[in-house]
Amino acid sequence: MSDQSATRSGFPPAYLDRVGSSFTDFLATAAPDLLPGRRPVPTMPVGDLAPHGTTIVAVTYSGGVLMGGDRRATMGNLISSRDIEKVYPADSYSVIGIAGAAGIAIEMVKLYQVELEHYEKIEGLTMSLDGKANRLAAMIRGNLGAAMQGLAVVPLFAGFDLDAAQGTPPGRIFSYDVTGGNYEERGYAAVGSGSLFAKNSLKKTWQQGLSADAATRTVVESLYDAADDDSATGGPDPVRRLYPIVYRVDAEGIVRLTDAEIAAVADAIVTERADADRRNTERGATRPGDQP
Protein backbone atom coordinates (compact mmCIF):
# COMPACT_ATOMS: atom_id res chain seq x y z
CA MET A 1 0.00 0.00 0.00
CA SER A 2 1.03 3.54 -0.60
CA ASP A 3 1.25 4.18 3.13
CA GLN A 4 4.43 2.15 3.40
CA SER A 5 6.19 4.04 0.66
CA ALA A 6 5.00 7.34 2.09
CA THR A 7 7.16 6.99 5.16
CA ARG A 8 10.15 5.69 3.26
CA SER A 9 10.46 8.19 0.45
CA GLY A 10 8.06 10.98 1.20
CA PHE A 11 4.64 11.57 -0.30
CA PRO A 12 3.72 9.66 -3.47
CA PRO A 13 2.95 12.06 -6.34
CA ALA A 14 -0.83 11.74 -5.91
CA TYR A 15 -0.57 13.29 -2.45
CA LEU A 16 1.04 16.45 -3.80
CA ASP A 17 -1.41 16.99 -6.65
CA ARG A 18 -3.58 19.91 -5.72
CA VAL A 19 -6.85 18.56 -7.06
CA GLY A 20 -10.10 18.35 -5.21
CA SER A 21 -10.89 18.31 -1.54
CA SER A 22 -12.81 15.05 -1.45
CA PHE A 23 -11.31 12.21 0.53
CA THR A 24 -13.21 9.57 -1.45
CA ASP A 25 -11.98 10.97 -4.76
CA PHE A 26 -8.47 11.03 -3.39
CA LEU A 27 -8.67 7.42 -2.20
CA ALA A 28 -9.93 6.41 -5.64
CA THR A 29 -6.56 7.45 -7.09
CA ALA A 30 -4.21 6.81 -4.16
CA ALA A 31 -5.63 3.67 -2.52
CA PRO A 32 -8.72 2.40 -4.35
CA ASP A 33 -8.65 -0.87 -2.39
CA LEU A 34 -9.83 1.03 0.68
CA LEU A 35 -13.10 2.11 -0.91
CA PRO A 36 -16.17 0.00 -0.17
CA GLY A 37 -17.54 0.36 -3.72
CA ARG A 38 -14.42 -1.00 -5.44
CA ARG A 39 -14.64 -4.61 -4.37
CA PRO A 40 -15.86 -7.54 -6.44
CA VAL A 41 -19.60 -7.92 -6.00
CA PRO A 42 -20.67 -11.30 -4.59
CA THR A 43 -22.16 -13.48 -7.32
CA MET A 44 -24.77 -15.06 -5.07
CA PRO A 45 -27.23 -13.44 -2.68
CA VAL A 46 -25.48 -13.25 0.70
CA GLY A 47 -28.04 -11.19 2.58
CA ASP A 48 -28.67 -13.85 5.24
CA LEU A 49 -24.98 -14.25 6.07
CA ALA A 50 -24.41 -10.64 7.06
CA PRO A 51 -25.87 -8.83 10.05
CA HIS A 52 -28.48 -6.25 9.10
CA GLY A 53 -29.37 -3.14 11.02
CA THR A 54 -33.02 -2.30 11.19
CA THR A 55 -35.03 0.77 12.14
CA ILE A 56 -33.91 4.41 12.18
CA VAL A 57 -36.21 7.38 12.63
CA ALA A 58 -35.61 11.12 12.43
CA VAL A 59 -37.91 14.00 13.31
CA THR A 60 -37.55 17.75 13.16
CA TYR A 61 -38.50 19.90 16.11
CA SER A 62 -38.55 23.62 16.82
CA GLY A 63 -34.78 23.91 17.48
CA GLY A 64 -33.35 21.38 15.04
CA VAL A 65 -33.61 17.67 14.44
CA LEU A 66 -33.53 14.37 16.34
CA MET A 67 -32.47 10.96 15.13
CA GLY A 68 -32.92 7.67 16.92
CA GLY A 69 -32.31 4.01 16.24
CA ASP A 70 -33.09 0.73 17.96
CA ARG A 71 -30.29 -1.57 19.08
CA ARG A 72 -30.94 -4.76 17.17
CA ALA A 73 -29.06 -6.33 14.27
CA THR A 74 -30.39 -9.48 12.66
CA MET A 75 -28.90 -12.22 10.50
CA GLY A 76 -31.71 -14.06 8.79
CA ASN A 77 -33.89 -15.28 11.65
CA LEU A 78 -31.19 -14.74 14.29
CA ILE A 79 -30.58 -11.71 16.45
CA SER A 80 -26.90 -11.08 15.81
CA SER A 81 -26.54 -8.12 18.15
CA ARG A 82 -28.67 -6.56 20.85
CA ASP A 83 -26.57 -3.49 21.46
CA ILE A 84 -25.40 -2.34 18.03
CA GLU A 85 -25.22 1.41 17.49
CA LYS A 86 -26.70 2.57 14.22
CA VAL A 87 -26.80 6.33 14.63
CA TYR A 88 -23.53 8.25 14.40
CA PRO A 89 -22.47 11.87 14.36
CA ALA A 90 -21.33 12.73 10.82
CA ASP A 91 -19.73 16.02 11.86
CA SER A 92 -20.52 18.69 14.42
CA TYR A 93 -23.89 19.60 12.85
CA SER A 94 -25.19 16.44 11.25
CA VAL A 95 -26.01 12.83 12.11
CA ILE A 96 -26.29 9.70 10.03
CA GLY A 97 -28.28 6.57 10.80
CA ILE A 98 -27.96 3.35 8.88
CA ALA A 99 -30.19 0.46 7.97
CA GLY A 100 -29.08 -2.50 5.91
CA ALA A 101 -25.92 -4.61 5.80
CA ALA A 102 -24.19 -3.52 8.99
CA GLY A 103 -20.60 -4.21 7.97
CA ILE A 104 -20.75 -2.16 4.78
CA ALA A 105 -22.90 0.50 6.43
CA ILE A 106 -20.50 1.09 9.30
CA GLU A 107 -17.57 1.23 6.91
CA MET A 108 -19.49 3.76 4.85
CA VAL A 109 -20.23 5.89 7.89
CA LYS A 110 -16.56 5.87 8.82
CA LEU A 111 -15.59 6.92 5.31
CA TYR A 112 -18.28 9.59 5.31
CA GLN A 113 -17.09 11.07 8.59
CA VAL A 114 -13.56 11.32 7.22
CA GLU A 115 -14.92 12.79 3.99
CA LEU A 116 -16.60 15.68 5.83
CA GLU A 117 -13.67 16.33 8.14
CA HIS A 118 -11.20 16.14 5.25
CA TYR A 119 -13.13 18.75 3.28
CA GLU A 120 -13.29 20.97 6.33
CA LYS A 121 -9.54 20.78 6.91
CA ILE A 122 -8.56 21.33 3.30
CA GLU A 123 -11.05 24.06 2.46
CA GLY A 124 -11.19 25.71 5.87
CA LEU A 125 -14.99 25.71 5.53
CA THR A 126 -17.71 23.31 6.52
CA MET A 127 -19.62 21.83 3.60
CA SER A 128 -23.19 23.05 3.13
CA LEU A 129 -25.86 20.67 4.36
CA ASP A 130 -27.05 19.99 0.80
CA GLY A 131 -23.46 19.29 -0.18
CA LYS A 132 -23.15 16.78 2.63
CA ALA A 133 -26.38 15.07 1.56
CA ASN A 134 -25.10 14.83 -2.02
CA ARG A 135 -21.75 13.35 -1.02
CA LEU A 136 -23.60 10.61 0.84
CA ALA A 137 -25.76 9.90 -2.20
CA ALA A 138 -22.61 9.36 -4.27
CA MET A 139 -21.40 6.77 -1.77
CA ILE A 140 -24.69 4.84 -1.79
CA ARG A 141 -24.68 4.86 -5.59
CA GLY A 142 -21.36 3.01 -5.58
CA ASN A 143 -22.89 0.20 -3.54
CA LEU A 144 -25.68 -0.72 -5.97
CA GLY A 145 -24.01 -3.94 -7.16
CA ALA A 146 -23.71 -5.28 -3.62
CA ALA A 147 -27.23 -4.10 -2.84
CA MET A 148 -28.56 -6.38 -5.59
CA GLN A 149 -27.02 -9.35 -3.74
CA GLY A 150 -28.67 -8.55 -0.45
CA LEU A 151 -26.10 -6.12 0.95
CA ALA A 152 -28.10 -2.95 0.56
CA VAL A 153 -27.25 0.04 2.72
CA VAL A 154 -29.90 2.69 3.22
CA PRO A 155 -28.95 5.62 5.40
CA LEU A 156 -30.94 8.44 6.87
CA PHE A 157 -29.18 11.77 7.11
CA ALA A 158 -30.20 14.77 9.19
CA GLY A 159 -28.57 17.99 10.15
CA PHE A 160 -28.86 21.52 11.37
CA ASP A 161 -28.64 23.87 8.40
CA LEU A 162 -26.35 26.75 9.31
CA ASP A 163 -27.29 28.43 6.02
CA ALA A 164 -31.04 28.14 6.52
CA ALA A 165 -32.81 31.20 5.22
CA GLN A 166 -34.77 33.23 7.74
CA GLY A 167 -38.11 31.60 8.53
CA THR A 168 -37.27 28.12 7.23
CA PRO A 169 -36.85 25.32 9.80
CA PRO A 170 -33.15 24.74 10.46
CA GLY A 171 -33.46 21.00 11.04
CA ARG A 172 -33.55 19.01 7.79
CA ILE A 173 -33.81 15.32 6.99
CA PHE A 174 -32.69 13.47 3.87
CA SER A 175 -33.57 9.93 2.97
CA TYR A 176 -32.01 7.69 0.29
CA ASP A 177 -32.86 4.69 -1.80
CA VAL A 178 -30.46 1.90 -2.83
CA THR A 179 -29.68 3.59 -6.14
CA GLY A 180 -28.41 6.70 -4.39
CA GLY A 181 -31.61 8.69 -4.89
CA ASN A 182 -31.69 11.53 -2.41
CA TYR A 183 -34.97 12.95 -1.10
CA GLU A 184 -35.54 15.66 1.40
CA GLU A 185 -38.25 14.68 3.87
CA ARG A 186 -40.79 16.94 5.42
CA GLY A 187 -40.97 16.71 9.19
CA TYR A 188 -40.09 13.10 9.86
CA ALA A 189 -38.70 10.02 8.17
CA ALA A 190 -37.86 6.41 8.91
CA VAL A 191 -35.82 3.70 7.19
CA GLY A 192 -35.30 0.00 7.74
CA SER A 193 -37.51 -3.01 8.24
CA GLY A 194 -39.63 -1.39 10.95
CA SER A 195 -39.96 1.92 9.14
CA LEU A 196 -43.52 1.24 8.05
CA PHE A 197 -44.73 0.95 11.64
CA ALA A 198 -42.50 3.75 12.88
CA LYS A 199 -43.86 6.10 10.23
CA ASN A 200 -47.42 5.17 11.09
CA SER A 201 -46.72 6.02 14.68
CA LEU A 202 -45.04 9.33 13.81
CA LYS A 203 -47.94 10.23 11.57
CA LYS A 204 -50.13 10.38 14.68
CA THR A 205 -47.71 11.75 17.26
CA TRP A 206 -45.50 14.18 15.38
CA GLN A 207 -46.49 17.72 14.57
CA GLN A 208 -44.74 20.87 13.40
CA GLY A 209 -42.87 22.87 16.03
CA LEU A 210 -42.67 20.32 18.86
CA SER A 211 -40.35 20.99 21.78
CA ALA A 212 -37.20 18.88 22.09
CA ASP A 213 -38.70 16.75 24.88
CA ALA A 214 -41.96 16.11 23.09
CA ALA A 215 -40.09 15.25 19.89
CA THR A 216 -37.83 12.84 21.79
CA ARG A 217 -40.94 11.08 22.99
CA THR A 218 -42.28 10.70 19.45
CA VAL A 219 -38.96 9.14 18.41
CA VAL A 220 -38.86 6.63 21.24
CA GLU A 221 -42.55 5.84 20.87
CA SER A 222 -42.23 5.22 17.13
CA LEU A 223 -39.36 2.81 17.79
CA TYR A 224 -41.49 1.09 20.41
CA ASP A 225 -44.31 0.71 17.88
CA ALA A 226 -41.88 -0.59 15.26
CA ALA A 227 -40.52 -3.16 17.72
CA ASP A 228 -44.08 -4.16 18.55
CA ASP A 229 -44.80 -5.35 15.02
CA ASP A 230 -41.41 -5.93 13.38
CA SER A 231 -39.37 -8.87 14.64
CA ALA A 232 -36.13 -7.32 13.43
CA THR A 233 -36.52 -4.17 15.53
CA GLY A 234 -35.57 -4.30 19.19
CA GLY A 235 -37.70 -2.66 21.84
CA PRO A 236 -36.47 -1.06 25.05
CA ASP A 237 -34.71 -3.73 27.10
CA PRO A 238 -34.90 -2.91 30.84
CA VAL A 239 -33.28 -6.24 31.76
CA ARG A 240 -30.01 -5.39 30.04
CA ARG A 241 -30.50 -1.64 30.39
CA LEU A 242 -30.44 -1.23 26.61
CA TYR A 243 -32.41 1.67 25.17
CA PRO A 244 -32.60 3.28 21.74
CA ILE A 245 -29.82 5.69 20.83
CA VAL A 246 -31.02 9.21 20.19
CA TYR A 247 -28.97 12.16 18.95
CA ARG A 248 -30.17 15.75 19.01
CA VAL A 249 -28.75 18.36 16.62
CA ASP A 250 -29.40 22.02 17.32
CA ALA A 251 -27.64 25.35 16.90
CA GLU A 252 -25.12 24.31 19.55
CA GLY A 253 -24.12 21.16 17.70
CA ILE A 254 -24.66 17.47 18.43
CA VAL A 255 -25.69 15.92 21.71
CA ARG A 256 -26.21 12.24 22.38
CA LEU A 257 -29.04 11.88 24.87
CA THR A 258 -28.03 9.87 27.90
CA ASP A 259 -29.33 6.37 28.54
CA ALA A 260 -31.03 7.67 31.70
CA GLU A 261 -33.04 10.23 29.70
CA ILE A 262 -34.12 7.68 27.12
CA ALA A 263 -34.86 5.08 29.80
CA ALA A 264 -37.20 7.55 31.53
CA VAL A 265 -39.05 8.25 28.29
CA ALA A 266 -39.23 4.55 27.34
CA ASP A 267 -40.43 3.52 30.81
CA ALA A 268 -43.15 6.17 30.71
CA ILE A 269 -44.35 4.84 27.35
CA VAL A 270 -44.36 1.23 28.58
CA THR A 271 -46.29 2.20 31.71
CA GLU A 272 -48.83 4.15 29.67
CA ARG A 273 -49.40 1.27 27.29
CA ALA A 274 -49.76 -1.18 30.18
CA ASP A 275 -52.32 1.11 31.86
CA ALA A 276 -54.31 1.42 28.65
CA ASP A 277 -54.32 -2.34 28.22
CA ARG A 278 -55.43 -2.90 31.82
CA ARG A 279 -58.28 -0.39 31.43
CA ASN A 280 -59.47 -2.20 28.33
CA THR A 281 -59.58 -5.48 30.23
CA GLU A 282 -61.51 -3.85 33.07
CA ARG A 283 -64.02 -2.50 30.56
CA GLY A 284 -64.71 -6.08 29.64
CA ALA A 285 -62.57 -6.59 26.58
CA THR A 286 -62.07 -10.32 26.24
CA ARG A 287 -58.97 -11.99 24.98
CA PRO A 288 -58.88 -15.15 22.94
CA GLY A 289 -58.46 -18.06 25.32
CA ASP A 290 -60.10 -16.32 28.31
CA GLN A 291 -62.55 -18.47 30.26
CA PRO A 292 -66.14 -17.34 29.59
Next chain:
Amino acid sequence: MTMPYYASAEQVMRDRSEYARKGISRGRSVAVVTYADGVLFIAENPSSTLHKVGEIYDRIGFAAVGRYSEFESLRVAGVRLADVRGYSYNRRDVTGRVIANAYAQTLGAIFTEQMKPYEVELCVAEVGDRPETDQLYRLTFDGSVVDEPDFVVMGGQAEAVTGHLREHFLPGMGLSDALQVGVRALSAVSPVTAGAAHGGPSQLTAAQLEVAVLDRRRPKRAFRRITGSALRTLLGDEPTPDAVEDAPATVHHAPSVPEPGTPAGLGDPANPDTAGEAGFDAHDEDGGEG
Protein backbone atom coordinates in the same frame (compact mmCIF):
# COMPACT_ATOMS: atom_id res chain seq x y z
CA MET B 1 24.16 32.23 -22.06
CA THR B 2 25.98 28.92 -21.91
CA MET B 3 25.46 26.29 -19.26
CA PRO B 4 28.63 25.08 -17.57
CA TYR B 5 29.50 21.47 -18.43
CA TYR B 6 30.33 20.60 -14.88
CA ALA B 7 29.41 21.91 -11.49
CA SER B 8 30.53 20.16 -8.31
CA ALA B 9 27.82 18.64 -6.16
CA GLU B 10 28.97 20.86 -3.34
CA GLN B 11 28.55 23.96 -5.48
CA VAL B 12 25.10 22.90 -6.66
CA MET B 13 23.87 22.24 -3.14
CA ARG B 14 25.29 25.49 -1.85
CA ASP B 15 23.57 27.42 -4.62
CA ARG B 16 20.27 25.74 -3.95
CA SER B 17 20.51 26.37 -0.21
CA GLU B 18 21.25 29.99 -0.81
CA TYR B 19 18.33 30.27 -3.21
CA ALA B 20 15.91 28.67 -0.74
CA ARG B 21 17.18 30.72 2.19
CA LYS B 22 16.77 33.92 0.26
CA GLY B 23 13.18 33.03 -0.62
CA ILE B 24 12.31 32.15 2.97
CA SER B 25 13.96 35.22 4.48
CA ARG B 26 11.70 37.52 2.46
CA GLY B 27 8.65 36.18 4.32
CA ARG B 28 7.31 37.23 7.67
CA SER B 29 7.95 35.12 10.73
CA VAL B 30 5.90 32.46 12.45
CA ALA B 31 6.35 31.41 16.07
CA VAL B 32 5.13 28.10 17.51
CA VAL B 33 5.20 28.22 21.30
CA THR B 34 4.23 25.61 23.88
CA TYR B 35 2.04 26.76 26.76
CA ALA B 36 0.36 25.12 29.73
CA ASP B 37 -2.57 23.60 27.80
CA GLY B 38 -0.91 22.82 24.50
CA VAL B 39 0.75 24.52 21.57
CA LEU B 40 0.19 28.05 20.33
CA PHE B 41 0.75 29.14 16.71
CA ILE B 42 1.34 32.83 16.03
CA ALA B 43 1.89 34.04 12.48
CA GLU B 44 2.22 37.53 11.19
CA ASN B 45 -0.26 37.25 8.35
CA PRO B 46 -2.51 40.08 7.21
CA SER B 47 -4.60 37.70 5.06
CA SER B 48 -7.48 35.98 6.82
CA THR B 49 -7.96 33.37 4.10
CA LEU B 50 -4.46 32.41 2.94
CA HIS B 51 -3.48 30.57 6.08
CA LYS B 52 0.02 29.84 7.29
CA VAL B 53 -1.27 27.68 10.11
CA GLY B 54 -3.53 24.69 9.70
CA GLU B 55 -4.97 21.54 11.16
CA ILE B 56 -3.52 18.20 10.09
CA TYR B 57 -5.27 15.77 12.41
CA ASP B 58 -6.88 15.42 15.83
CA ARG B 59 -3.78 16.34 17.83
CA ILE B 60 -1.50 17.61 15.06
CA GLY B 61 -1.09 21.10 13.67
CA PHE B 62 1.00 22.64 10.92
CA ALA B 63 2.69 26.00 10.44
CA ALA B 64 4.79 27.20 7.53
CA VAL B 65 6.65 30.12 6.06
CA GLY B 66 7.86 30.75 2.54
CA ARG B 67 6.14 30.32 -0.79
CA TYR B 68 2.39 29.85 -0.26
CA SER B 69 1.69 27.50 -3.18
CA GLU B 70 4.47 25.17 -2.08
CA PHE B 71 3.62 24.87 1.59
CA GLU B 72 -0.08 24.70 0.81
CA SER B 73 0.42 21.62 -1.34
CA LEU B 74 2.55 20.13 1.45
CA ARG B 75 -0.17 20.89 3.99
CA VAL B 76 -2.78 19.17 1.82
CA ALA B 77 -0.46 16.17 1.40
CA GLY B 78 -0.09 16.01 5.18
CA VAL B 79 -3.85 16.08 5.73
CA ARG B 80 -4.26 13.34 3.13
CA LEU B 81 -1.59 11.14 4.65
CA ALA B 82 -3.06 11.59 8.12
CA ASP B 83 -6.60 10.86 6.95
CA VAL B 84 -5.62 7.81 4.87
CA ARG B 85 -3.61 6.42 7.74
CA GLY B 86 -6.28 7.15 10.31
CA TYR B 87 -8.91 5.60 8.06
CA SER B 88 -7.00 2.42 7.25
CA TYR B 89 -5.50 1.91 10.73
CA ASN B 90 -6.93 3.84 13.65
CA ARG B 91 -7.08 7.49 14.65
CA ARG B 92 -4.54 6.80 17.39
CA ASP B 93 -2.02 5.54 14.86
CA VAL B 94 -1.54 8.95 13.28
CA THR B 95 1.41 10.61 14.96
CA GLY B 96 3.33 13.80 14.39
CA ARG B 97 6.44 11.77 13.77
CA VAL B 98 4.91 9.97 10.79
CA ILE B 99 3.85 13.27 9.24
CA ALA B 100 7.18 14.95 9.97
CA ASN B 101 9.06 12.01 8.42
CA ALA B 102 7.00 12.18 5.26
CA TYR B 103 7.68 15.91 4.98
CA ALA B 104 11.39 15.38 5.59
CA GLN B 105 11.62 12.70 2.90
CA THR B 106 9.67 14.76 0.40
CA LEU B 107 11.59 17.98 1.01
CA GLY B 108 14.88 16.08 0.89
CA ALA B 109 13.99 14.43 -2.41
CA ILE B 110 12.88 17.72 -3.94
CA PHE B 111 16.03 19.46 -2.73
CA THR B 112 18.40 16.95 -4.26
CA GLU B 113 16.51 15.92 -7.38
CA GLN B 114 14.86 19.03 -8.69
CA MET B 115 16.36 22.19 -10.16
CA LYS B 116 14.49 24.45 -7.81
CA PRO B 117 14.19 23.55 -4.12
CA TYR B 118 11.01 24.37 -2.20
CA GLU B 119 11.33 27.75 -0.49
CA VAL B 120 9.57 26.68 2.67
CA GLU B 121 10.16 25.94 6.29
CA LEU B 122 7.62 23.90 8.23
CA CYS B 123 6.72 23.08 11.78
CA VAL B 124 4.67 20.00 12.66
CA ALA B 125 3.35 20.21 16.22
CA GLU B 126 1.66 17.45 18.16
CA VAL B 127 -0.05 17.97 21.46
CA GLY B 128 0.05 15.15 24.02
CA ASP B 129 -1.84 14.39 27.20
CA ARG B 130 0.76 16.14 29.33
CA PRO B 131 3.08 19.09 28.55
CA GLU B 132 6.11 16.77 28.51
CA THR B 133 4.65 14.80 25.63
CA ASP B 134 4.12 17.77 23.31
CA GLN B 135 6.28 17.54 20.21
CA LEU B 136 7.54 20.27 17.90
CA TYR B 137 9.28 19.20 14.69
CA ARG B 138 10.97 21.81 12.59
CA LEU B 139 11.59 20.95 8.93
CA THR B 140 13.78 22.90 6.62
CA PHE B 141 13.88 23.15 2.81
CA ASP B 142 16.60 20.47 2.51
CA GLY B 143 14.62 17.88 4.40
CA SER B 144 16.41 18.05 7.72
CA VAL B 145 14.16 17.56 10.71
CA VAL B 146 14.82 18.74 14.24
CA ASP B 147 12.78 17.95 17.35
CA GLU B 148 12.74 21.25 19.25
CA PRO B 149 11.77 21.86 22.86
CA ASP B 150 9.64 24.83 24.02
CA PHE B 151 9.29 26.81 20.80
CA VAL B 152 10.11 27.04 17.10
CA VAL B 153 10.55 30.22 15.11
CA MET B 154 10.66 30.26 11.31
CA GLY B 155 10.91 32.89 8.61
CA GLY B 156 12.88 35.95 7.73
CA GLN B 157 13.93 37.25 11.12
CA ALA B 158 13.92 33.89 12.88
CA GLU B 159 17.13 34.47 14.80
CA ALA B 160 16.12 37.79 16.27
CA VAL B 161 12.72 36.43 17.27
CA THR B 162 14.33 33.33 18.78
CA GLY B 163 16.65 35.54 20.82
CA HIS B 164 13.74 37.56 22.10
CA LEU B 165 11.72 34.44 22.96
CA ARG B 166 14.67 32.81 24.71
CA GLU B 167 14.77 35.74 27.11
CA HIS B 168 11.06 35.86 27.87
CA PHE B 169 9.74 32.33 27.42
CA LEU B 170 8.79 30.40 30.55
CA PRO B 171 7.62 26.80 30.44
CA GLY B 172 3.98 26.36 31.51
CA MET B 173 2.76 29.89 30.74
CA GLY B 174 -0.97 30.47 30.39
CA LEU B 175 -2.44 31.12 26.94
CA SER B 176 -2.65 34.87 27.33
CA ASP B 177 0.94 35.21 28.65
CA ALA B 178 2.34 32.94 25.95
CA LEU B 179 0.49 34.88 23.27
CA GLN B 180 1.76 38.21 24.51
CA VAL B 181 5.34 36.98 24.76
CA GLY B 182 5.11 35.58 21.25
CA VAL B 183 3.51 38.65 19.75
CA ARG B 184 6.07 40.94 21.40
CA ALA B 185 8.86 38.82 19.96
CA LEU B 186 7.35 38.97 16.46
CA SER B 187 6.62 42.69 16.81
CA ALA B 188 10.23 43.42 17.71
CA VAL B 189 11.38 42.50 14.22
CA SER B 190 8.33 43.16 12.07
CA PRO B 191 8.57 45.83 9.37
CA VAL B 192 5.07 46.95 10.42
CA THR B 193 6.38 48.18 13.76
CA ALA B 194 9.63 49.59 12.39
CA GLY B 195 8.31 53.12 12.80
CA ALA B 196 7.57 52.70 16.51
CA ALA B 197 10.28 55.14 17.49
CA HIS B 198 8.59 57.82 15.38
CA GLY B 199 5.12 57.33 16.85
CA GLY B 200 4.06 54.31 14.73
CA PRO B 201 2.44 51.23 16.24
CA SER B 202 4.75 49.32 18.54
CA GLN B 203 2.92 46.00 18.47
CA LEU B 204 1.17 43.87 15.89
CA THR B 205 -2.61 44.01 16.14
CA ALA B 206 -5.21 41.26 15.87
CA ALA B 207 -5.81 42.12 12.21
CA GLN B 208 -2.17 41.45 11.35
CA LEU B 209 -1.98 38.14 13.16
CA GLU B 210 -3.10 34.61 12.53
CA VAL B 211 -3.40 32.74 15.81
CA ALA B 212 -4.42 29.15 16.54
CA VAL B 213 -3.95 26.64 19.32
CA LEU B 214 -3.76 22.91 19.79
CA ASP B 215 -5.57 22.67 23.09
CA ARG B 216 -5.04 19.34 24.87
CA ARG B 217 -8.25 19.84 26.90
CA ARG B 218 -10.45 19.72 23.83
CA PRO B 219 -11.93 16.32 23.03
CA LYS B 220 -10.87 14.73 19.75
CA ARG B 221 -9.93 17.66 17.50
CA ALA B 222 -7.57 19.89 19.45
CA PHE B 223 -7.03 22.52 16.77
CA ARG B 224 -8.86 25.80 17.11
CA ARG B 225 -8.36 29.19 15.51
CA ILE B 226 -8.53 32.24 17.73
CA THR B 227 -9.98 35.16 15.83
CA GLY B 228 -11.93 38.36 16.23
CA SER B 229 -12.87 39.57 19.66
CA ALA B 230 -11.43 36.53 21.45
CA LEU B 231 -8.03 37.35 19.98
CA ARG B 232 -8.31 41.05 20.77
CA THR B 233 -9.14 40.26 24.37
CA LEU B 234 -6.21 37.90 24.75
CA LEU B 235 -3.91 40.53 23.26
CA GLY B 236 -5.30 43.13 25.63
CA ASP B 237 -6.32 45.34 22.68
CA GLU B 238 -9.92 45.79 23.61
CA PRO B 239 -11.18 44.24 26.81
CA THR B 240 -14.68 42.85 26.34
CA PRO B 241 -16.01 40.55 29.04
CA ASP B 242 -17.72 37.93 26.89
CA ALA B 243 -15.08 37.57 24.23
CA VAL B 244 -13.25 34.52 25.54
CA GLU B 245 -15.88 32.39 23.82
CA ASP B 246 -14.58 29.78 21.43
CA ALA B 247 -14.44 31.20 17.97
CA PRO B 248 -15.81 28.68 15.46
CA ALA B 249 -13.07 26.57 13.92
CA THR B 250 -14.49 27.21 10.50
CA VAL B 251 -16.28 30.05 8.85
CA HIS B 252 -19.95 29.61 8.15
CA HIS B 253 -21.36 30.09 4.71
CA ALA B 254 -23.36 33.08 3.80
CA PRO B 255 -27.08 32.28 3.98
CA SER B 256 -28.22 30.65 0.79
CA VAL B 257 -31.61 30.35 -0.82
CA PRO B 258 -32.51 27.50 -3.16
CA GLU B 259 -31.84 28.10 -6.83
CA PRO B 260 -34.94 28.07 -9.00
CA GLY B 261 -35.11 24.87 -11.01
CA THR B 262 -33.27 22.62 -8.58
CA PRO B 263 -34.72 19.11 -8.40
CA ALA B 264 -37.67 18.85 -6.08
CA GLY B 265 -36.85 17.52 -2.69
CA LEU B 266 -33.37 19.01 -2.71
CA GLY B 267 -33.54 22.73 -2.97
CA ASP B 268 -36.62 23.90 -1.18
CA PRO B 269 -36.72 22.99 2.49
CA ALA B 270 -40.15 24.57 2.91
CA ASN B 271 -41.69 22.45 0.20
CA PRO B 272 -39.62 19.29 -0.17
CA ASP B 273 -42.29 16.84 -1.27
CA THR B 274 -43.08 18.21 -4.69
CA ALA B 275 -41.37 15.15 -6.22
CA GLY B 276 -40.76 16.73 -9.58
CA GLU B 277 -44.33 17.80 -10.40
CA ALA B 278 -45.48 21.10 -9.05
CA GLY B 279 -42.07 22.67 -8.72
CA PHE B 280 -40.91 21.68 -12.16
CA ASP B 281 -43.50 23.11 -14.46
CA ALA B 282 -42.91 26.56 -13.14
CA HIS B 283 -39.23 26.47 -14.06
CA ASP B 284 -39.20 24.35 -17.20
CA GLU B 285 -38.15 27.23 -19.40
CA ASP B 286 -35.04 27.69 -17.30
CA GLY B 287 -33.72 24.46 -18.83
CA GLY B 288 -33.46 22.89 -15.37
CA GLU B 289 -32.82 19.26 -14.70
CA GLY B 290 -36.25 18.27 -16.05
